[in-house]
Amino acid sequence: MPVSSRTTAVCVLAAAAINPAFAGGGGLLATSGLQSIEGSAGGGLTTWAMIAGHGEEGERAMGAGVARAITDGFALTSASAYASWNNRFEVSLARQTLELDALVEMGATDRTDVSLDLIGFKYRLGGDPVYADYGQFAVGALYKHNRDADLVRLAGAERSSGVDAYLAWSKLWLDGPWHRNWLLNVTLRATQAHQLGLIGFEDDYRLSAEAAVGVFLNPHWVVGAEYRNKPDRLSNAAEQDWADVYLAFFPNKRWALTLGYLDLGSIGGVDDQHGWYAAVQYGR
Amino acid sequence: MVVSLRFVPALIGLCLLTGCALTPKQSLFEALGGHDGIAALVDTAVEHSVTDPRFGELFANTDQDRLRTQLADQICELSGGPCVYQGLSMAEAHSGMQITPAEFNWFVEHTRLAMTERGYPVGTQNRLLALLAPMRSEVLGDPDQVFEAEPEPEDPLGME
Numbered sequence: 380m381p382v383s384s385r386t387t388a389v390c391v392l393a394a395a396a397i398n399p400a401f402a403g404g405g406g407l408l409a410t411s412g413l414q415s416i417e418g419s420a421g422g423g424l425t426t427w428a429m430i431a432g433h434g435e436e437g438e439r440a441m442g443a444g445v446a447r448a449i450t451d452g453f454a455l456t457s458a459s460a461y462a463s464w465n466n467r468f469e470v471s472l473a474r475q476t477l478e479l480d481a482l483v484e485m486g487a488t489d490r491t492d493v494s495l496d497l498i499g500f501k502y503r504l505g506g507d508p509v510y511a512d513y514g515q516f517a518v519g520a521l522y523k524h525n526r527d528a529d530l531v532r533l534a535g536a537e538r539s540s541g542v543d544a545y546l547a548w549s550k551l552w553l554d555g556p557w558h559r560n561w562l563l564n565v566t567l568r569a570t571q572a573h574q575l576g577l578i579g580f581e582d583d584y585r586l587s588a589e590a591a592v593g594v595f596l597n598p599h600w601v602v603g604a605e606y607r608n609k610p611d612r613l614s615n616a617a618e619q620d621w622a623d624v625y626l627a628f629f630p631n632k633r634w635a636l637t638l639g640y641l642d643l644g645s646i647g648g649v650d651d652q653h654g655w656y657a658a659v660q661y662g663r
Numbered sequence: 664m665v666v667s668l669r670f671v672p673a674l675i676g677l678c679l680l681t682g683c684a685l686t687p688k689q690s691l692f693e694a695l696g697g698h699d700g701i702a703a704l705v706d707t708a709v710e711h712s713v714t715d716p717r718f719g720e721l722f723a724n725t726d727q728d729r730l731r732t733q734l735a736d737q738i739c740e741l742s743g744g745p746c747v748y749q750g751l752s753m754a755e756a757h758s759g760m761q762i763t764p765a766e767f768n769w770f771v772e773h774t775r776l777a778m779t780e781r782g783y784p785v786g787t788q789n790r791l792l793a794l795l796a797p798m799r800s801e802v803l804g805d806p807d808q809v810f811e812a813e814p815e816p817e818d819p820l821g822m823e
Contacts, residue, residue, distance in 0.1 A: 405765020407772070435765040466764075510799045554793035558786030563675075592675050597785045598775065606671045622668035642668035653667075 405435030409629045414444040414660045418459035418473030419499040425589040425605045427564040428517040428547035430469045431461040433632040442662020450654030452481025471499035481649045494526040514550030523576040536579025541571035562593035585610035601627045619644025692744035694787045705735045707777035718766045741794045753801035761804035
């Protein structure tokens with residue numbers, strides 16, 4: 380946690396300091412998505428086709444955020460930052476730190492935490508979540524590096540770094556059921572990772588799918604749910620699909636706050652990991 | 664507290680299915696307050712846009728009274744009111760203005776803000792925005808026109 384919170388403070392300060400060079404704000408409120416725990420624009424657990432920030436064509440955007448998830452046995456901190464251009468291209472950086480309380484208690488490891496670095500690229504193929512009938516499509520890739528090669532080996536994973544590649548689709552319907560605006564995201568992902576990469580990677584890829592829905596109670600408040608399908612490839616540490624329900628608040632185009640309730644299934648051999656999620660982000 | 668979220672895929676499916684089930688509607692024209700409500704709404708939205716330093720200059724050469732009448736007529740007709748819009752098509756009316764996606768969104772936001780200021784509920788706001796959104800492709804400038812409008816000077820370096 381200390382490392383991550385320092386990273387975040389630096390990211391937020393950097394965004395605030397550099398912002399005069401970054402104009403922007405022509406995108407509709409909340410069409411930025413949120414910053415996912417992997418750094419790319421998305422929800423909390425899933426990645427969406429939206430390009431981070433409220434920039435439109437001819438504009439740039441950047442921002443930073445921090446998310447914290449606490450379950451019965453673990454705690455995850457994700458600090459992330461992004462920059463985006465022309466509502467077309469997004470680059471993101473993130474560091475995740477997973478605190479291994481449950482495993483330490485069991486005497487399974489003497490390490491208190493494990494960290495993962497993520498570099499993400501996303502490109503909008505075309506469309507628009509609001510104005511195009513067919514929504515918005517994007518492709519992206521995440522390069523992930525686990526900073527604890529020993530723990531990865533101990534867990535039985537083949538590699539300490541890996542790549543995710545994904546195709547994402549987002550659509551925001553104006554005036555849907557109950558005269559509310561509705562959001563749907565679907566992403567197909569090829570991944571080498573065990574638990575996002577927090578316990579390492581394999582040589583070959585598995586396909587997984589994720590989806591998120593949201594309903595705008597009004598322009599500033601969104602309530603929704605996410606589901607993320609995950610591979611299950613480590614014999615000594617079963618991995619399960621992830622799900623959450625969330626409430627996000629966009630007071631303006633700079634800040635966003637998210638609260639969620641998570642069901643992360645089994646992690647590192649410790650079953651039934653449920654808990655809370657909170658995130659704050661700032662961008663311009 | 665332990666709550667399983669394994670129901671989330673079912674929830675997502677349900678959300679998609681309910682997209683088919685719509686409740687009966689009060690006419691949007693009535694919900695907007697008829698002719699008077701629409702006129703007041705258009706006044707507020709145009710006022711905010713014209714004075715917005717980001718893109719207010721777009722309206723500099725526009726006959727403001729005519730713009731308000733035309734907009735009100737259009738909203739009246741779209742919302743099911745007893746009007747027939749007889750002005751130019753959206754493509755003709757904005758031809759050559761090179762309106763950017765950001766500028767279009769700012770006008771949408773001022774319209775949304777005007778509806779909030781005038782006390783319309785979120786549902787009514789969304790109904791109107793859904794009717795206005797399809798105009799975007801006609802309102803936006805055609806990016807190809809930029810190159811036609813600004814031909815390369817024949818002697819850019821002044822060599823002759």
